[in-house]
Amino acid sequence: SGPQRIDLITKWLAMAETIRHGSHDHQLQHIGTMDTSVRAVNCRACDLPFKSENVDLFGCRSCGFFLHRSCCFMPTSLKNPAHPQHQLQLRYTPAYNDGIFSCYICGNSGKGFNYGCQACRFDAHVPCVNLPSKARSPAHQHRLQLLFRPPAMGGTSCGFCGLQIHYCCYSCSPCSFLLHP
Incomplete structure (x- = not known):
């Protein structure tokens, strides 16, 4: 009872610290503190760096795929005043063959997660759609x-x-x- 219960609780906690994300084939583990190898890469969603040692992130160490916690749980669609005609859909990769999009909001190119409207060929970086009004x-x-x-x-x-x-x-x-x- 005692050791089995502790084992069951340990397994439950391990499951709670693992998520399945549509952008990656493997499960992503919650990473509490970062090592220097993680600090050297950027979030695959927003392309921003992991700045501090206690940043909250999920990742797949074997693939070098890491996401901020907030980027793991972004809405799959949203309205944005930059494109009021349609809902913008979250895309894990650009919708174009070359794998690059041009952000309508800031004008810079991107290759990671983005919000877009396929019908209008509208694309925007994740941080750009979150700029305060x-x-x-x-x-x-x-x-x-x-x-x-x-x-x-x-x-x-x-x-x-x-x-x-x-x-x-x-x-x-x-x-x-x-x-x-």
């Missing part, structure tokens, strides 16, 4: 509004770095102030 910045005194394209009138350079803005930006219309996300 309003933000504050130490670079400007007013609250800023997310725009998916810079305004046609006025300057199109970033008020912080001075570089041109071609895609999404944060804006303060009364001040004609723009900022890269």
